[in-house]
Amino acid sequence: MNRRGGIRTFLTIWLGQIVSVTGSGMTRFALLIWAYDQTQTATSVALLGFAAFFFFVLLSPFAGVLVDRWDRRVVMLAADGVAGIGTALILLLFAGGALQFWHVFVYEAITGAMEAFQLPAFASIISVLTPAARRGRINGLRTLGYSVTRILAPALGALVLGAADLRAVLLIDLATFAAAYGTLLWVRVPPPAHSAAGQHGRGSVIGELRAGLRYLRTHRGLLYLILLFTGINFIASLTYMSIMPTMILARTGGDEATLATVQGMIGLSALVGAVGVTLLIGRGRLIRWIVVGGVLSFIFGDLLMGMSQALAGWLAAAFVTEFFVPFIFNAQRTILQNKVPPDLQGRVFALDGALRDLIVPFGYLIAGPLADRVFEPAMARDGALAGALGGLWGTGPGAGMGVMYLFTAVLGASLCTLAWVIPSIRNVETDIPDYQEEAAGMPAAPSQPSGIKASSAAPSAP
Template sequence: MNQSAQPSGMRGFVIVWLGQVVSMLGTGMTNFAVSFWIFQQTGEATALTWAIFFFMAPSVLFSPIAGAIVDRANRKMVMIVSDLLAGVATIFLLSLLAADSLQIWHIYLANLLAGAANAFQFPAYSAAVTMMLPKEQYGRAAGMLSLAGSASGILAPAFAGALLGPIGLVGIMSIDVVTFLFAIFALFIVFIPQPEVTPEGRTGQGSLLQESAYGFRYIFQRPSLIGLQMVFFFINFLAMFGFAVMVPMILARTGNNEITLASVQSVGAIGGVVGGLLLSTWGGPRRKVNGVLIGMICVSIFSQALMGVGQSVFIWATASFMGQFIIPILNGSNQAIWQAKVAPDVQGRVFAVRRLIAQITAPLATALAGPLADRVFEPAMQPDGAWASMFGWLVGTGTGA
């Protein structure tokens, strides 16, 4: 298909977006089912948090090199290849499961590959949106992308919870593979322009190592950008402690009830859909930095803190809804700032380093969260535990506290 016949602009973006909606649905179903399988096998939060760690670590640490490759290569092909690698990780697990040989460490290994692929996906997709759409559409595009994730968040837990019994983990992973192929086909048929070389791009040219380091130089030379990233650095570190133990907490407090977990996650995703729809039609606040800072405060109070003190499905669902409602506005405002401020031909490198700075503490928090929950906090919050009399009135006592 020649370039003139390929969909481009908003039409092309919508096609790519639809591919991502379908792919995210399949991936979300697999993540839900695998998380439930891990907790059934081990009964501990540690194994679940380590699975998250092995995905996040390469996703964050490979970011600078991935960003440099994104700026050097054809961004469309980078997106296709990274989606293929993520699909290979799922096929690897599917083949082991079909042979009745799947073990926990296999999931860790597959997550390493999927995380490495994700290191390329974020800068490539973010930079591609900049080239496909005009500046005034950035906020709406961020809202649509957030809406895609939230829509899959509603459907994936519901579908996975309903299908896990009838078709099992093998069936769910097979669906995931098909959705990957659909997303790759959507990328093949659209036109994604390459950026023109700018003065910033010429300054950052050099060896792969030099180009990987350029993203750091670009951000650290701009005080407003590094200040924004340091806020995300500290917030993400604290938030990951809660995120990593949410699934095992709910399962522990409900007797491994996957329907309850799916319900809480689906209600949260409804909040994400509402937030994403709001952002895609509104475009976000005029002063994007207000959307970031006020959003962080609201997520901390009405989602993280409320989830921690909650002891009922209603409170968990409310906290999940509030967090997912606010996050699209927060992240969409942040994304619009970066897309407007950074030259298109260096966005791969800069966005990758931006992600590294914001999320470098997340793998550490994830690795610590499970052992701390299993070995320190939960034992201390047993009815006769050391902290039960001090905090029991707030978060309860016993399993999952």
């Protein structure tokens, strides 16, 4: 397949996935509302998120091995298939008046587990369909699609729930699965060429997983790049991912409209950033986008978010922070796609995703106690830090959480700067040559049946 035809194939898959993920997002939103209505507890809603997250992280390393072993298009077909079957079962249970919370929990667990297959399969398809010079912008399109679905899915889900009920949302979701399935059946994706690194440990799941780890250990620039993003996610989980809603509610006396407006700006900014990626990411060294974007996001975004005490400041902070995120993550993904042999990419992307997601709960666990027991008391009107920081951060409810952003701003900017100081990260684009399939010295792997039925897995972000 020529590269122009490969880009057309990618765009066909991408459009189908946007439609499918929008439907899946509508269902997840509607099921969260249903679960809360049934149980009236926040714990039940949190458990649904935990179910998807836990099984995604648990299976990701092994799923990456199987993605490299199987036909990746068939893996994606399987992913959409199982998600569609799960949605159909939830629809039947709801229509029969038999739907219970544990059914939804199992559905979320299966969906999360199958996303462990879908995400690395889609990411690794890009490198066999597109030329290296276009991958930054292609990844930008992928992020753009995800940003659109993140904005549309909750809004459409709420609209349909208001006009009808959960049954209508599920029927729409099934229709979107059909669209994604049709596009995947229509296209053909060439298999990746065999590489010497990709063949290590062949035949054993554990052996092939070790081959992926061995590749990263011998290409330390890529390993450190993955660990850098694990650190970025951890720092972000201490504030932005965890306490941001609580801080805004505390500082506004529980004004939910203000919080919703800030969250809407986060989605809009991610969308604008994704458009910027498609236009700009091919210019200059990718590692510079990571370092500069990370420093600007942490310094200006975190500081402004923590110091602000009104909507205008929070909106500006949300825009600055989220605008750079697509640049940062797409640059990293493009570097991995350019450097890692395609028949190893399933394992590398799966390990990258698992590490980044695995660290997040630890940030959540630390953030709450730090806010409640350390920073909030310290920024009370007579607190230990009120005299020194109260002039800029204010005092009282929410001020302590605002000060936490000062620390994440410094930590995050320092970590991104350190990436430029470490030669193996700074020079990762020049020290590690781009992978060239024609130079692999081995024939392309034959396209094989996947070994799983074409009805197993779950939707991914586009």
